[in-house]
Amino acid sequence: MTFAVNRTELRAGAWAVGLWCALGGGLAAAWGQGTSPVPASPAAGGTLQRIQASGVVVIGHRESSLPMSYVADGVPMGYSVDVCQHIAQALGRHLKLREVRTTYRMVTSSTRFDAIEKGEVDLECGSTTNTAARRQRVAFTIPHFIASSRIVVLSAKPYERIEDLEGKVLASTTGTTNIDSLAREAVNKSVRVRIEPARDHAEGFGWVVSGKADGFAMDDVLLFGLRASHSRPEDLKVIGKPMTIEPYAVAFERNNAELKAVVDAELRRLIQTRELHRLYDRWFTQPIPPRGINLGMRMPHLLVDSLKYPTDYVPQ
Helix, strand or coil: CCCCHHHHHHHHHHHHHHHCCCCHHHHHHHHHCCCCCCCCCHHHCHHHHHHHHHCEEEEEECCEECCCEEEECCEEECHHHHHHHHHHHHHHHHCCCCCCEEEEEECCCCCHHHHHHCCCCCEECCCCECCCCHHHCCEECCCCEEECEEEEEECCCCCCCHHHHCCCEEEEECCCHHHHHHHHHHHHCCCCCEEEEECCHHHHHHHHHHCCCCEEEEEHHHHHHHHHHCCCHHHEEEECCCCCCEEECCEECCCCHHHHHHHHHHHHHHHHCCHHHHHHHHHHCCCECCCCECCCCCCCHHHHHHHHCCCCCCCC
C-alpha cells in the first residue's frame, strides 16, 4: 500500500468513517448497485466457463499465512480459505450445478496474480491486499480483514520503533506491499536500514529467530500468527506504529462482471447474516490447528466499522 505511518491515522479515519461508515445513503446505494448475480452465462468469462465444465473451483492458498491461509497436516485451511469455500458454493448455485467441488493450488506472494491471469486458480484466498496497482491485473471483492504493517523483533533486543533499528538488517517478503512500505517508512523517518527480500513469510521470520535479520516487516496479523506458532512466543515481540493499512480481499479474474457480481453478493450475504463474524471468531478467538494456539484477537475496530457498509471501494 501507499500509506506512510505519519498519515495512517488520518487515512484510517477518513476511510472507516468518511468512506465506509458515513458517506451517506447516496454513495452507499451507488456502491451496492450492480452487485446482484445476473443470469448465468458461462461463455461470459473464462472462470465461470471452467467451473461450469468441470464442476470444480480451484482455490489458490498460501503455505504459512496463519491464520488467514496456511497448511496444517497437509491440509489447506484458514479464515480466507473458509471465506472462499462459501464463495465456491455460491458460484455452484449461480451456475445451477448439482454439485461443486473445490481443489487447492499453493501460490506465493510472487506467483498469486500470475496464477489468476493464467486461469490456474479461480479464487486467490490468502492475505492479499487490494491496491490500485493490483487492480490492473485482478479483481477484488469486499475486504474480509484489515491489517496493518509492523515489525517483529527478538524480545531481548531494545527495539520498540523503526528508529531504533538504525543501521540494522530488516527483512520483508518479496512481492508484498510490505517490502515497499518498509522502504518508504525508513526514508520518511530518515532511518538507514538494509532491506533483505525473503522468499516467503516463514523464511523472513526465521531470519529474525536465527539472528540473520534484526526485524521482519509484515502485516501484523501474520506476525502474531508466526509468533504464536513459534516454540517460544515470548522470545519475540511486534513493535512500532502501523506503517500501512492493508485491506485483505479475495482476488479473481478481472473484467468479468458476472463473476464479480456473484462473489460480491456472497460476501455481502456473509456479512449481513454475521456468518463472517462467526468465521472470524473461529480463527482468531479460538484454538486453531495444528497446535491449538489461540491468537486472542478480537475483530479490529476498523474492520467492524467497514462491515457496517460493505463495499469493494478502496481509496488507493
